[in-house]
Amino acid sequence: MTDGLLLSHRVFGAIVLALVSTSCQGATGSFTVSLSREDLQEQIDQRFPVSRRVGLIDVTFSDPRVNLVAGSDRIGLALQLASRLPLVGSLDGHLEVSGLIAYNQETRQVFFHEPRIDLIEIDGVDPQTVGATQNAVQAVARAVLSGVPVYTLEQRTLKEAAMQYLLKSVRVRDGTLILEMALR
Numbered sequence: 001m002t003d004g005l006l007l008s009h010r011v012f013g014a015i016v017l018a019l020v021s022t023s024c025q026g027a028t029g030s031f032t033v034s035l036s037r038e039d040l041q042e043q044i045d046q047r048f049p050v051s052r053r054v055g056l057i058d059v060t061f062s063d064p065r066v067n068l069v070a071g072s073d074r075i076g077l078a079l080q081l082a083s084r085l086p087l088v089g090s091l092d093g094h095l096e097v098s099g100l101i102a103y104n105q106e107t108r109q110v111f112f113h114e115p116r117i118d119l120i121e122i123d124g125v126d127p128q129t130v131g132a133t134q135n136a137v138q139a140v141a142r143a144v145l146s147g148v149p150v151y152t153l154e155q156r157t158l159k160e161a162a163m164q165y166l167l168k169s170v171r172v173r174d175g176t177l178i179l180e181m182a183l184r
Contacts, residue, residue: 030182074098093122103167109149
């Protein structure tokens with residue numbers, strides 16, 4: 001390759017790199033990733049059921065259904081709960097939990113963070129007794145769900161490939177989870 005042709009390839013490469021950098025950063029150094037309920041449901045379905053042993057309790061969460069509430073910074077999940085406790089046996093029920101969103105920059109994964117129990121129903125147990133166990137169930141849900149990725153940015157777009165970005169804000173608008181990413 002001649003020196004002139006090599007130089008023109010380098011200049012072309014530099015121009016492309018500059019354009020890519022500019023399009024990723026935008027004028028504000030941030031961009032948004034929009035995830036529909038269906039996008040999230042598809043990814044979450046792949047990660048459930050989740051079973052863990054927490055202390056002496058065996059817990060399985062299954063059949064997740066994603067719920068996005070407009071204006072909220074939390075993502076909701078409705079789950080089936082199956083647990084096995086010593087001396088008590090099996091307890092099954094329904095759980096609705098919501099959590100904040102955390103982003104792991106290295107793995108490009110969005111995680112459920114600080115889960116909060118919004119509703120718990122245990123088959124055959126009256127609501128007052130279930131209410132008394134809410135703190136314990138919340139601790140188990142936090143231990144189990146905090147390690148489950150909600151979504152992985154798969155580098156399908158140039159924006160998703162920009163790993164130097166950090167999560168700046170999360171909100172739900174019109175049934176879509178909006179993740180705003182910003183430069184470090």
